[in-house]
Amino acid sequence: MYRTHTCGELRIQDTAKQVTLSGWVQRSRDLGGMTFVDLRDRYGITQLVFNMEASADLRREARRLGREFVIQASGIVAERSNKNPKMPTGDIEIIVNTLTVLNESVTPPFTIEAETDGGDELRMKYRYLDLRREPLKNNLLLRHRMAFETRNYFNTHQFIEIETPVLIKSTPEGARDFVVPSRVNPGQFYALPQSPQTFKQLLMVAGYDRYVQIVKCFRDEDLRADRQPEFSQIDCEMSFVQQEDILNMFEGMVRHLFKTIKGIEFSELLPRLTYNQALEQYGNDKPDIRVEMKIHDLTAVAKGKGFGVIDSAPFTGGICAKGCSEYSRKQLDELTEFVKKPQIGAKGLLYVKYGTDSGIKSSVDKFYGAEDLKQWLEPFHAEAGDLLLVLTGERIPTLKALGELRLEMGNRLNLRRKGEFKPLWVLDFPLLEWDNEVKRFFAMHHPFTSPKPEDISLLDTDPGKVRANAYDFVINGVEVGGGSIRIHSETLQKKMFQTLGFTDEDAERQFGFLMQAFRYGAPPHGGIAFGFDRLVSLFAGEESIRDVIAFPKNNAARDVMIDSPAEISAEQLQELSIKVEVRKV
């Protein structure tokens, strides 16, 4: 028997018990006459003590122990004379009488501690060592609990988890597919699913009216801190539901997770914004409403006073930064630089300072008197001491730039606090998005999303105006979920494919199976998928989803630990009928 207890469970009540522990040497402190060893496992740390007087041989062995040696120690649980209130097992220690080295360890390349000295690169290469560290261990534990509670919630609501295939078929819409060659079908390829979208709809047709799956999805696109080529979704679909039913069910899931995992309860119904409202008020379709400052349209009050920049622009708008009227020239210059960055794209920044002495000063004093500027302040209910930041230009880009500026001010004013969670729904997304490069519409969500019934007639006249029964779930400016009511009529689905520029043959070849299924009594249905990694990283307070994934890939989609992707042998290629020609740069 390797152990009678774990390294996290012994307490003062266990005093005088003979116990055996196994684990890793976290650190040892050699005081000459005696040696302390911190023994670590998944459950915690327990101090072992070796005393010169009790056993010189044992203590000599203990001095040899290096960091991360795997050892087994038996001894008597004893109350410490010097207790350590900082650790759960800090009242006791083990007076060791038998020590076995189960495996030695070379010195690890970085310290296995909460505050490690290791950089990202090294930690990735030695991920199995990084995972020994407390913060990552806690993240994986959190992830497990969240998966468990998710299944628990859906189980009590009659959902069943059904696995869908991973080797499927490439489709043209959406992200690039990862493909897998088929040996038994030379020259043909499977694709890995970007999501189980069509399968869950087919499950609805099959009558499994409440489906859930925590499932891996794959997208071959460039990576970010919150994007991995393979990631997990909480994928859901329901039949005989309208949008309201879905919002309630999945708001329930989020509430359940916050309550059981974080002990947070949201008393009121979560806020809902339409896509247009989100854009107008926050300049963003995934607003971080921890930052309260909203955008207001100043076009009407600002125009016509002879200031060419504003007069010639279709839109002028601003945000009000509370208590920032005393911002220095330097701070305002920094903000100007911020909005002029290519990613933000504004030409410049105007400001109005509503001084603590109620005096009004602005960068446009030449064109606007105090009375004019008071009108600007009005929609914000600005108070003395506030600072108005104003951008002008084309409507949508200016709103988006104001949205970025809002977040920047939120950061500067420390309004985006980690422990605070502000979830909301964003509703009524546009059904279609115009792509100026290929001159056609694309589905904003996916091609199975149903238009709002009252907007269907617009499909022929003004497709860009059609709103969808589509919704996103947003927490703290992070899009954590998205879904829609689906089309369940073959006719409407055909119409949708037409609008997207599919020929009948394209539609039939790629999605014929779905449209055929719709002929056999497809129930009204809809669903949603939550980005599980993002949800866990939010709960964990981590910036990057890599910190909640056991074995993530790096910026360039490589696994630096196993060194993948990698070439395959000529034999493998031949078997697959594949000839490789690496494109020259």
Added chain:
RNA sequence: GGUGCGGUAGUUCAGCCUGGUUAGAAUGCCGGCCUGUCACGCCGGAGGUCGCGGGUUCGAUCCCCGUCCGCACCGCCA
């Protein structure tokens, strides 16, 4: 595809702007001392292809160009 930042002891960084002596610090590692530590303490020691290639220069860790690697962001990601 693009932009920015970074690459110097095992590790995390300083030095580089303003080129020139033996390239430093902390931590880790090794050795010694130490009987109540828990980031133990004290003393000593070892440890460097300054990512790689080219250029400028009498001379390059330092300046320039290229390249590779890492991170963040833009494009992209229904």
